[in-house]
Amino acid sequence: MISIKNLHAGIEEKEILKGFSLDIKAGEIHAIMGPNGTGKSTLASTLAGRKTYEVTAGEVQFNGKDLLDMEADERAREGLFLAFQYPVEIPGVSTTNFMRAAIAEKRKHHGLAPMEAKEFLVLMREKMALVEIDKQFMSRSLNEGFSGGEKKRNEIFQMAMLNPLLSILDETDSGLDIDALRIVANGVNKLRTKDNAFLIITHYQRLLEYIVPDFVHVMYDGRIVKSGGKELAMELEEKGYDWIKEENIVQ
Amino acid sequence: MNKDIVESSIDNDFETLEANYALAFSDALMQVKKLAFADFNTLNYPSTKNEEWRFTPILAISKGDLSVFPVAVSANATLEIIVSDKDVNSNKIIFIDGHYSASRSNIIDDEGIKISRVLDYIKTQEGKFNSLPDNHSEPFSALNTAFFNDGICIEIFKNASIEHPIIIENIFTSAANKHFIQQRNMIIAEAGTQASIVFEYSVQANATAYMNILSECFVAENAHIELLHDIQPNYALHLINNTFAAQKKDSTFTCHSIATDGKLIRNNLSVRLEEKNAICYLNGLYIASDNHLIDNHLAVHHLVPNCQSHQLYKGVLKDKSTGVFNGKIFVHKDAQKTNAYQSNKNLVLSDTAVMHTKPQLEIFADDVKCSHGATVGQLDENAKFYLMARGISKENATALLTYAFASEVIEKISNTETKKRLNDQLQKKLGYSFEEL
Numbered sequence: 001m002i003s004i005k006n007l008h009a010g011i012e013e014k015e016i017l018k019g020f021s022l023d024i025k026a027g028e029i030h031a032i033m034g035p036n037g038t039g040k041s042t043l044a045s046t047l048a049g050r051k052t053y054e055v056t057a058g059e060v061q062f063n064g065k066d067l068l069d070m071e072a073d074e075r076a077r078e079g080l081f082l083a084f085q086y087p088v089e090i091p092g093v094s095t096t097n098f099m100r101a102a103i104a105e106k107r108k109h110h111g112l113a114p115m116e117a118k119e120f121l122v123l124m125r126e127k128m129a130l131v132e133i134d135k136q137f138m139s140r141s142l143n144e145g146f147s148g149g150e151k152k153r154n155e156i157f158q159m160a161m162l163n164p165l166l167s168i169l170d171e172t173d174s175g176l177d178i179d180a181l182r183i184v185a186n187g188v189n190k191l192r193t194k195d196n197a198f199l200i201i202t203h204y205q206r207l208l209e210y211i212v213p214d215f216v217h218v219m220y221d222g223r224i225v226k227s228g229g230k231e232l233a234m235e236l237e238e239k240g241y242d243w244i245k246e247e248n249i250v251q
Numbered sequence: 252m253n254k255d256i257v258e259s260s261i262d263n264d265f266e267t268l269e270a271n272y273a274l275a276f277s278d279a280l281m282q283v284k285k286l287a288f289a290d291f292n293t294l295n296y297p298s299t300k301n302e303e304w305r306f307t308p309i310l311a312i313s314k315g316d317l318s319v320f321p322v323a324v325s326a327n328a329t330l331e332i333i334v335s336d337k338d339v340n341s342n343k344i345i346f347i348d349g350h351y352s353a354s355r356s357n358i359i360d361d362e363g364i365k366i367s368r369v370l371d372y373i374k375t376q377e378g379k380f381n382s383l384p385d386n387h388s389e390p391f392s393a394l395n396t397a398f399f400n401d402g403i404c405i406e407i408f409k410n411a412s413i414e415h416p417i418i419i420e421n422i423f424t425s426a427a428n429k430h431f432i433q434q435r436n437m438i439i440a441e442a443g444t445q446a447s448i449v450f451e452y453s454v455q456a457n458a459t460a461y462m463n464i465l466s467e468c469f470v471a472e473n474a475h476i477e478l479l480h481d482i483q484p485n486y487a488l489h490l491i492n493n494t495f496a497a498q499k500k501d502s503t504f505t506c507h508s509i510a511t512d513g514k515l516i517r518n519n520l521s522v523r524l525e526e527k528n529a530i531c532y533l534n535g536l537y538i539a540s541d542n543h544l545i546d547n548h549l550a551v552h553h554l555v556p557n558c559q560s561h562q563l564y565k566g567v568l569k570d571k572s573t574g575v576f577n578g579k580i581f582v583h584k585d586a587q588k589t590n591a592y593q594s595n596k597n598l599v600l601s602d603t604a605v606m607h608t609k610p611q612l613e614i615f616a617d618d619v620k621c622s623h624g625a626t627v628g629q630l631d632e633n634a635k636f637y638l639m640a641r642g643i644s645k646e647n648a649t650a651l652l653t654y655a656f657a658s659e660v661i662e663k664i665s666n667t668e669t670k671k672r673l674n675d676q677l678q679k680k681l682g683y684s685f686e687e688l
Contacts, residue, residue: 048601049639051632060644071645072640073640073643076640076641086491088633090634090652091659092655093651098638101638101643102642105647
């Protein structure tokens with residue numbers, strides 16, 4: 001589904017991603033773990049198309065297309081979704097109208113007629129139930145005054161509405177209490193199909209108890225330094241990240 | 252500006268006025284007009300050297316062959332003018348090129364309200380007319396007082412509540428020489444009344460409009476009056492819009508100044524809080540494109556203790572447009588326990604647009620709460636990226652965020668239908684629309 005080869009990216013003169021490579025196939029869940037400041041969020045933002053980060057080398061194929069050639073909005077319409085670590089508060093735009101606009105543009109992009117209002121409302125109701133969001137949130141300004149947990153649930157709700165091919169969850173677990181974590185994980189598990197894929201970026205192993213990954217990668221200094229199955233996450237939880245750092249310094 | 256030419260022509264104009272309207276005006280009114288004309292001759296058309304007009308050159312109005320009289324009612328009267336949504340339930344007052352049109356207006360028989368021509372009102376009662384101090388210090392107020400010969404007076408009688416908005420629509424059809432129309436309106440709300448009044452402007456295709464409109468508004472004890480200046484995109488509209496209000500105790504005065512584009516718009520708004528517990532809400536939205544200019548000058552006078560004023564003005568400047576905001580709050584010596592708030596936020600969406608904003612607080616009392624804030628900026632890149640990351644195009648993300656920014660002002664309008672209409676028009680103006688669910 002996505003093939004990232006030797007990706008180099010950074011901000012101004014500072015290189016943050018230093019030859020990152022990863023292949024994700026449909027139906028897979030990958031987790032990326034690693035200490036702070038190793039470029040995990042830069043990876044998420046770069047893939048989503050944030051202009052702050054400049055790609056200096058490498059290539060990314062997404063569903064057979066050159067991802068780096070597309071603007072952020074086109075990437076989203078092609079099926080890439082980023083659940084933000086810090087969802088933005090947008091006063092004056094309700095979640096409902098925001099989703100209506102997003103779905104309308106995605107359908108137009110794929111040559112589909114606009115969704116009927118009734119169908120849209122049915123879809124909203126279904127996805128709201130999935131992440132246990134109350135109806136009143138939908139008419140309120142997007143993320144404005146939402147708690148940390150509500151914002152993250154809103155991200156998963158949007159993901160469910162847009163039904164992406166590849167979802168990147170950027171530290172979605174940070175700042176979540178155990179109930180919100182369970183709701184978020186439950187949402188992801190229910191949305192998982194053989195045709196879509198997830199890339200879960202996290203600092204802690206905690207989320208991976210609820211969303212069981214097929215592959216775990218350890219990122220350090222801008223690239224993957226170790227890959228394994230779900231047991232790697234357990235190992236990291238036990239030993240911390242220091243041994244990874246030491247191993248890499250030795251190399 | 253060639254001062255001599257302007258002056259000589261305006262002298263002639265005043266002689267014409269004296270000759271032609273001697274019968275229409277009472278002696279007392281003629282005396283007021285003479286004094287106002289003398290004031291205007293001293294003040295003259297302001298140049299940009301005048302602090303209050305520093306950023307607003309009015310050459311587009313004052314330059315060239317200018318007449319302060321409306322074009323004669325002639326062929327225009329036979330033109331097919333479409334008066335929009337003639338709602339049988341609401342009072343609608345129509346002016347065509349500055350002339351009141353009785354046939355196109357809809358005046359409802361209601362004992363709670365009287366709508367009359369302003370000259371008829373002045374003939375019978377002269378007390379309130381021209382009684383607000385602002386009328387004498389501003390050049391365009393003086394000009395208006397000197398030359399107006401039409402306008403409307405709305406009297407709302409004690410404890411009457413007028414359900415539907417009262418609409419005053421100015422329609423411009425003339426493409427002839429510059430006729431700088433001077434219109435004078437009076438709104439007299441007696442104690443315990445409630446009403447909302449909407450000013451609308453429409454410039455027909457190929458016409459150009461020049462207007463200096465002055466509305467005096469008297470809000471008595473416990474009266475609640477809402478004004479809406481609804482200026483929809485009119486690229487040939489040059490408007491000096493003067494609104495002066497005086498409030499008595501426990502009254503509310505709300506004024507929404509919405510201008511979603513016009514060639515040259517200057518709103519002069521002044522409110523006097525004359526008795527305790529009076530509250531005013533002054534909201535404004537301006538959207539300018541091309542090389543247009545929208546200027547809002549406000550003055551709130553806190554004259555007595557325990558009054559509140561709330562100002563929220565938001566602007567969107569595109570292309571080579573200019574926005575001006577000047578908000579004065581005067582808290583007089585006796586006006587303890589005043590609450591005065593002012594906020595002016597601006598989005599400047601191009602490198603060539605300019606915004607001048609100037610809060611001006613003069614506080615002579617020591618126990619007051621006053622706050623003010625002004626911002627000039629661009630759309631938040633994080634917000635734009637967030638929208639784009641959901642598949643919304645850059646253009647639509649910009650339009651949606653601009654709409655969200657601007658609609659906060661529209662949301663303050665109390666009438667649901669008016670609010671919806673203005674929101675729809677705003678979306679259209681910003682090139683984006685979505686069906687509300």
